[in-house]
Amino acid sequence: MILYPDSYLFSEENQLELNGQLIHHQHAWLLQIGDEELDLMFENGWRRAGNVFYRYSYDTHEDIASDGQPMQVLPLRIPVAEFTLTKSQAKIWRKNADFSWNLVSGRPSETHHELFLLHRERFERNAPDSIFDFITTTHESLPTRGLLLDVYDGDKLIASSLIDHTPKSMSSIYAMFHPDYGAYSLGVHTMLLEIYAARQLGVTFYYPGFAHHEPSFYDYKKRFNGLQWLDWRDAMDWLPYERLKGRTEKE
Template sequence: MSIILEEFTKSWVSPSQYDYLLENGWRHFGENFFRYNINIYNNEICNVLPLRVRIENFHLTKSQRKILRRNKNFNYKIQKVNIDEEAEQLFSIHKEKFVDNVPNSIFDFLSEKNPTNVPTSVYEIRITDQEKTIAISYFAIGAEAISSIYGMFHPDYAKYSLGILTMLLEIKFTKSNNLLFYYHGYCYDVPSFYDYKKKFSNLEYYQWDNNKWEPYLVEQGVNTMK
């Protein structure tokens, strides 16, 4: 397999162009698009696997249903991106969890000039406990898919699995808007901190060799690719 390491900058793409890029393994932060198939993790070379959920026939796992029940008393709303003081404060608290590759700003992931419309329509899910903002995730919308960009949560609520909750709410939004795919980032072909992204039904991964999406199966806690 040849090494892929590509990037470009684009401030606007049409919804159908956005779908095309997602379908071919691209991701982006703001206007910066990138894709790569090799990385180094724990001092070893590993393969990078773009992931997506095919919404048709998606079903919740037992643990995901439990997360939804646990968080039923929290409120959430979906709206265009709003980088207000609450979002800035939550980002500052959330980034303290990182040891390596600590982000400098929320605008490492969103366009600083126009976060709501670069490179396409960008929305947020904001979860609150009464008046307190405890989690926010950002996602962009194409013609037939959405792509999760970044999520953050307050560490005091770690036991509530708010990162998974926002992903489930993004999937719910995808389904309710009759979209076909939910793209939620990359994982590695070795165990890593990205493994939570593998725990969704109807999961597919991008096969770099033939430019096709294939089913990704998780059986008895062991990741296997079909």
């Protein structure tokens, strides 16, 4: 992997043992990264929060781990050309058809910060402090070329996604929505809009973040057609993801 020597600090791959499970994790601090290098990092299972890029094999956060047991992390991606709507996603798309949206390069406004404060009320524990837990104050240009995907009900901002973008990849960093719109499945809706935008831009891969092998509140990400997952500690091949056991949806 080629990176600029004056703009990064990589850790060695670290290991720790928790409740009998060996956990691998690695992080990097990057001031700036080019499109080709960012594509390589996505392809190898990396995510980012601000200037910190990271990947780890098991989740140990107290609000996520099941009965204190680490949960296997599944980096996810969707080849954009292979995506099709499920029946439930098509229903969400139709239900939200009157909402407008746009995709812009820029940094969050005061309205975005107000939406974030409303969104974080849904967290009972470990609520994030700020949008800048996830992006930098120079989101539009450093360390990547960041985008904002905003959803409006009339003039009211009701959802927003923070996104990384290259000509080849689109990666969702963080999504937030207004709590008054819980009935509209805006978390899924913003993902559908991101995939639609990626297709319009000619992007090859959409990265929705990660889920867990075990059931968790990220399971909605595992219900998308064309989904692939990566075990970056093993063969480094992206593999088709089978639907949640016992759940199927017609395309």
